[in-house]
Amino acid sequence: MIKKILLLSIIFLNNIVFSQAYTVTGKVLDEKQTPVAFANVVLMQDAIVIKGTTTHENGDFVFENINKGSYKLKISFLGYEAHQKNLQIFSTTSLGVVTLKDATEALEGVTVVAKKPTIKRMVDRLVFNVENSTLSNNTMLDVLKHTPGVLVFDGRITIKNSNPTVYINDRKVHLSASEVMQLLEATPANTIKSVEVITNPPAKYEAEGGAVLNIVTTKNLVAGYHGSVYGNYKQGFQFPKFSYGTSHFFKTNKLNTYLNFSDSPQKAYRNNDEFVNFYTNNTLTTSWETDYKRTRQSANKTINAHIDYDIDAKNSLSFNTNLLISPRTPSQTDVDSFTEVFDANKNLDSTFHTTNNAVLELFNMAFTLDYKHQFNKEGAQLSASLHHTNYDFSNFQDVNTGYFLPNAITAFRNNKFQTFSSQVIKLSTAQTDFEWPLPNNALFETGVKVSTIDSESVLNQFSFENDIKQDDIDNSDVFNYDETNYAAYVSFEKDWKTWSFKAGFRGEYTDISSVSASLHQTNTNNYFKLFPSFNLLHRIHENHEVYFNYKKRIYRPRYNQLNPFKFFLNDNTYISGDPNLLPQIDDVYTLGYNLNNTFTFELYYRYENNPALEVSFQDNDENLIKYISTNIDNSVSYGFDFTTYTPIIKDWSVYVLSSIFYYDNKFVALESDNAVLNFEKWTYLMQMVNYLSFLKDKSLSAEASLFYISPIVDGPSEASSRLGVDVIFRKAFWNNKASVSLGVTDIFNTLNFNYSTNYLNQDILTKSNIENRLFTLGFHYKFGNTKLKTNKRIIELEERDRLERNDK
DSSP states (O other): OHHHHHHHHHHHHHHHHHOOEEEEEEEEEETTSOBOTTOEEEEEETTEEEEEEEOOTTSEEEEEEEESEEEEEEEEOTTBOOEEEEEEESSOEEEEEEEEOBOHHHHTTOOOOOBOOEEEEOSSOEEEEOTTBTTTTSBHHHHHHTSTTOEEETTEEEBTTBOOEEEETTEEOOSOHHHHHHHHHHSBSTTEEEEEEESSOOTTSOSBSSOEEEEEEOOOOSOEEEEEEEEEEEEOSSOEEEEEEEEEEEEOSSEEEEEEEEEEEEEEEEEEEEEEEEEETTEEEEEEEEEEEEEEEEEEEEEEEEEEEESSSSEEEEEEEEEEEEOTTTOEEEEEEEEEEEETTSOEEEEEEEEEEEEEEEEEEEEEEEEEEEOSSTTOEEEEEEEEEEEEEEEEEEEEEEEEOTTOSSOSEEEEEEEEEEEEEEEEEEEEEEEEEETTTEEEEEEEEEEEEEEEEEEEEEEEETTEEEEOGGGOEEEEEEEEEEEEEEEEEEEOSSEEEEEEEEEEEEEEEEEETTTTEEEEEEEEEEEEEEEEEEEEETTEEEEEEEEEEEEOOOHHHHOOOEEEEETTEEEEOOTTOOOEEEEEEEEEEEETTTEEEEEEEEEEESOEEEEEEEETTTTEEEEEEEEOSEEEEEEEEEEEEEEEETTEEEEEEEEEEEEEEEEEETTTTTEEEEEEEEEEEEEEEEEEEESTTOOEEEEEEEEEEOOEEETTEEEOOEEEEEEEEEEEETTTTEEEEEEEESTTOOOOOEEEEEETTEEEEEEOOBOOOEEEEEEEEEEESTTOOOOOOOOOOSGGGGOOOOOO
């Protein structure tokens, strides 16, 4: 035994003395001496990869702990000829500059085989890598539909039952929630490198909002030009829908330019059946049944342009603009509703027929100027940004209602009114961010931001007496809203071998003033809030990770929620806000476990204080339906999520999101003597997407997806269960320069749902019938130097998320 121990000791000491580990470094440039970022660099022995890495943004790479011996170095990147070199390592070695040669002509004969998306867990986020994957030929919105933990349905993007904030390259998208959907649906995904799902955002991100979706685009490497054209056609049971666009990118050594234009002529149809029971002293007095048909026509045009200019190696300027325009023609909404009024014994008492013809116009223009300075210390940088948004929305509606006795064809009374409303918002921000790497894999970040909002809303209503138009003073108003916000943050993060830690604080001071002309009412409010964040990750083993996150967040009321106007949709329905709404403050806790970077299990708990909701109420005295913005007392949500993205067989992979969660709302019933009620429910949600590849070159692919959600509560209301099945095929042509897609969404037409509010003296049921089942046909064609990557970027601002308008 002693001899064996001595022998092992000698062998061990011999390995220490004679197998010393060395470091190999180098730098990768192109033929114009521009650094090649994210190139693949591997060391091989006998055709086996020993170590692999990628180059930094400055082109540098490093291998550590390399034993002496013979190796083959291989460096590759799309658009360049692969570089190979035999090495003999006997000491720490610097390879100097390695130059990659351009491979433009060779690329024409290369078939690009799409990769499967991959998932990586970091201390404060989940990274979904999609570059060159089967998702690259889709739109940005399609990529989000398949991102772990993200749900896209019913015209919304949600994460853990809350609305996230969308960023691109750590810069916030300067559009409202509905406009973000339009932008993502019109933008191709071939420039996306990854999507970062940040459920509890660190202090660097604004305290406003819930989770953050950060879309990271690929870097620019080669000078030249490339562009693309794309379009799709969707056919519903009522109307066809189109969208098309083009994007162009041009790069020189110092200048990058990107331009994207999209147009989406749409005609959408909705048919709702609404049932309302009105009560007096808990006794049914009358019932209304309404057949509601709405046709909405639009042609939203988006323009995104970005210009980068490199002053020198350390300094750069960027100018960005995002424009969304809805022209007055053909932007219109036509509503035709027919209501039957029954007495307490269900006998038909009367009917009324309403038409609402509205036209709108929207100009949403955002401009940003960025400056960035990189210090000599790698990773250290200072950035500054100035931003301005001008939002101009106007709407004109003409509402006519005729009242009829049963079986009569001539109205016994007619009522007509017209409404002109407008909202102009001017929003400006200035911010500065500073990043400084510290020794031993640590990073310090800090920054400040100032924003100002100036909003003016006008409502002019006109009534008619004997067909003579006159001002309706009681239902007209001017509402001015001003807000100034000051914010500062500090953050620290550090990585060890098996632990990662990140924590920070963000402080925000908000000063608000609002004035209603008709009410002669001025409201002022100011408050300071501190928002801590904490992220901890432990790598138990290379295949086992445990993490914990905490974050405090704020949701400020949307501008239209603060507006006290009564905006009448018809004689019996109106929308109204409340200038005294409080901000919602959330505390969110997440505990997760990741197995083999494939299976993720999460427990979460969220407490919402003063949630602001738009709630539907029925006024039983006046027989009115009111959509009122109000604070409910609090909400509690907790649940368990499971996600995976894993291969089944060689050409078949599956993504699964399974979530079960509990939602509990404490609610003040404004139309029921202000009674305090609880609404609670467990909900199950499941999404499964199958990815299949066909043909030898993988140029034919298919996606088959299933979505299901059981009944869910929203304030005092409940939505019924939904089920949807989609199938889409895609075929790539001409070395992946062109692609065509064909498919059907909601094949079985099962995504329509019921929405009910039923408590005390409130009894409303709505059955929706929307064009969810769609036949889809799309195409995408790339031209020019297709190996180029765009500088496409969209910039940051939290306040634009609050640019929402009344939309029923």
